[in-house]
Amino acid sequence: MTAALSPELDVDLLVIGGGTAGLVAAKTAARFGTSTLLVEAHRMGGDCLWTGCVPSKSLIAAADTAARARSGAQLGVHADDVRVDFAAVMRHVHAAIHEIEPADSAEVVEATGARVIMGRARFTSARTAVIEPVDGTATVAVRFRQAIIATGSAPEVPALPGIDGVEVLTSDDVWQLTEQPERLAVLGAGAIGSELSQAFARLGTHVTLVQRNARVLPKEDPDASTLVAAALTRDGVDVRVGTTVERVEAGTDGRSGTLHLSDGTAVAFDRVLVALGRRPRIEGLGLEATGVRLDDRGYVAVDTSLRTSDRRIWSAGDVSGLPQFTHIAGVNGSLAATNAALGLRRRVDADAVPRVTFTHPEVAAVGLAPADAAAAGCAVREVLHEHTDRAIAEDEMAGFTRIVVDTKGRVRGAVIVGPRAGESIGEAALAVRQGITTSAIASTTHPYPTYSDAFWNAAIADVRVRLERGAVARAIRMLARWRRFTTR
Numbered sequence: 001m002t003a004a005l006s007p008e009l010d011v012d013l014l015v016i017g018g019g020t021a022g023l024v025a026a027k028t029a030a031r032f033g034t035s036t037l038l039v040e041a042h043r044m045g046g047d048c049l050w051t052g053c054v055p056s057k058s059l060i061a062a063a064d065t066a067a068r069a070r071s072g073a074q075l076g077v078h079a080d081d082v083r084v085d086f087a088a089v090m091r092h093v094h095a096a097i098h099e100i101e102p103a104d105s106a107e108v109v110e111a112t113g114a115r116v117i118m119g120r121a122r123f124t125s126a127r128t129a130v131i132e133p134v135d136g137t138a139t140v141a142v143r144f145r146q147a148i149i150a151t152g153s154a155p156e157v158p159a160l161p162g163i164d165g166v167e168v169l170t171s172d173d174v175w176q177l178t179e180q181p182e183r184l185a186v187l188g189a190g191a192i193g194s195e196l197s198q199a200f201a202r203l204g205t206h207v208t209l210v211q212r213n214a215r216v217l218p219k220e221d222p223d224a225s226t227l228v229a230a231a232l233t234r235d236g237v238d239v240r241v242g243t244t245v246e247r248v249e250a251g252t253d254g255r256s257g258t259l260h261l262s263d264g265t266a267v268a269f270d271r272v273l274v275a276l277g278r279r280p281r282i283e284g285l286g287l288e289a290t291g292v293r294l295d296d297r298g299y300v301a302v303d304t305s306l307r308t309s310d311r312r313i314w315s316a317g318d319v320s321g322l323p324q325f326t327h328i329a330g331v332n333g334s335l336a337a338t339n340a341a342l343g344l345r346r347r348v349d350a351d352a353v354p355r356v357t358f359t360h361p362e363v364a365a366v367g368l369a370p371a372d373a374a375a376a377g378c379a380v381r382e383v384l385h386e387h388t389d390r391a392i393a394e395d396e397m398a399g400f401t402r403i404v405v406d407t408k409g410r411v412r413g414a415v416i417v418g419p420r421a422g423e424s425i426g427e428a429a430l431a432v433r434q435g436i437t438t439s440a441i442a443s444t445t446h447p448y449p450t451y452s453d454a455f456w457n458a459a460i461a462d463v464r465v466r467l468e469r470g471a472v473a474r475a476i477r478m479l480a481r482w483r484r485f486t487t488r
């Protein structure tokens, strides 16, 4: 059928997907003067805006407010009878989405010179695609010189025995809840499971978190996992690690039920939220008509310049199999567009990419992990937040700032656990990216009292160690002796 269509649009660059990666890619290319077409099948803004970062951080803001009010007594403030109005919390969540939505709109993209079509795109060859517009109007055929696949990822719901009998929640639809579940079972303690378990518990839901791995947030520093697990437990989450779901027994309403776990225990729930990872959104994309190959996990395989195995097709964002964060989607969307539009071969930055899990305490990391420091010939310096005055003042001492430093004194990585760790990690990312030394950081006055002075003090600790050994130490001692001698 599509073979009979004559091309109606001829563009330099076709961008498929209007999430963060696609939006940034289209705007970048259009600003270069490249004729650019962005196609979005559902909603401009993608997952971050509608089902990801924005709603989750808005829910977390409400949950943190409730938790702060409840723990105020420790600081002498009694906010008795903290009451959560779940419907109002969800109104806040949706208000935040709608406040940000205009920034990701088709109008904003079109203002850069790109064209936007709301529709589903499918490749018909390595140079052509068809678009089925969402408004049901006639299919549009497109000829392109370059294309960027930015179709994102979707929640993975594994075929656990019995799960089909229950209407599960995922990060796609949990935002449509109108009633607060009394008992919520959360499967998976990665970023989504940990953030949402804590948020729902702080809002008053009884949450059971089931994690196959031996610890929550297994991709993070083990000490961060320990602190987050303790915080989840303190917030009332029933944390079950090292166990998995053997069978789901559905209740009569199709939503509630019982999880039968591999450790022999059972968990009754009113709703169950599945947060067991993501899968690439490539169904119906027509990749078989192109030379695009997939990696062993089924994601679009790209080289370091984000080019796929089809030389005219590039990919950015979650679907490209790189770490799934909005900032990476944005940076790589820009990079793919630059390479595609200008014929450059700029490379992705894999070393200095920060990530933050917005639990309380927040867990932020960048670069070389402390656990890998010794093997790389690096040292680890640490400041416990029990020695950070701002943390003491706020009664938030469960946390630490750890930096990884190479033999030349350059910061190669950092892990920060504590309130506002996500704000502090930016400085560490700059240091890692630019090869900044601990002495440069130590000689930069940081404001007091802040959480970021823990990063400063970790750098100072490293400088102190360096000054106390080897030639520098000998030179300092000689200078001091000389000074004593000359001022006798």
Ligand SMILES: Cc1cc2nc3c(=O)[nH]c(=O)nc-3n(C[C@H](O)[C@H](O)[C@H](O)COP(=O)(O)OP(=O)(O)OC[C@H]3O[C@@H](n4cnc5c(N)ncnc54)[C@H](O)[C@@H]3O)c2cc1C
Pocket: 016, 017, 018, 019, 020, 021, 022, 039, 040, 041, 042, 043, 044, 045, 046, 047, 048, 049, 051, 052, 053, 054, 056, 057, 119, 120, 121, 122, 150, 151, 152, 153, 171, 192, 281, 284, 285, 316, 317, 318, 319, 324, 325, 326, 327, 328, 329, 358
């Ligand atoms: C609950 C949750 C919380 C998160 N929190 C954070 C956070 O705090 N910080 C962070 O950095 N990251 C966070 N993330 C991850 C972040 O949301 C993603 O990494 C990011 O949205 C990926 O952007 P993307 O452009 O690759 O894909 P998406 O945003 O998924 O956009 C892809 C778009 O492509 C469209 N599309 C798909 N197929 C087609 C087609 N054939 N034709 C046309 N259009 C198509 C889709 O409709 C979609 O709009 C979170 C994710 C979740 C689920």
Ligand SMILES: NC(=O)c1ccc[n+]([C@@H]2O[C@H](COP(=O)([O-])OP(=O)(O)OC[C@H]3O[C@@H](n4cnc5c(N)ncnc54)[C@H](O)[C@@H]3O)[C@@H](O)[C@H]2O)c1
Pocket: 187, 188, 189, 190, 191, 192, 193, 195, 210, 211, 212, 213, 217, 218, 243, 244, 245, 275, 276, 277, 278, 323, 324, 325, 355, 356, 357, 358
């Ligand atoms: N703050 C942020 O930046 C943020 C927030 C949310 C999501 N995200 C992104 O979204 C991605 C997906 O998040 P996610 O949490 O769905 O996936 P994930 O892969 O991070 O975590 C899934 C967890 O489920 C566990 N698991 C797997 N199978 C299981 C089973 N059968 N029973 C029990 N546990 C099982 C795994 O051990 C793993 O820890 C993240 O990797 C991240 O890139 C980022």
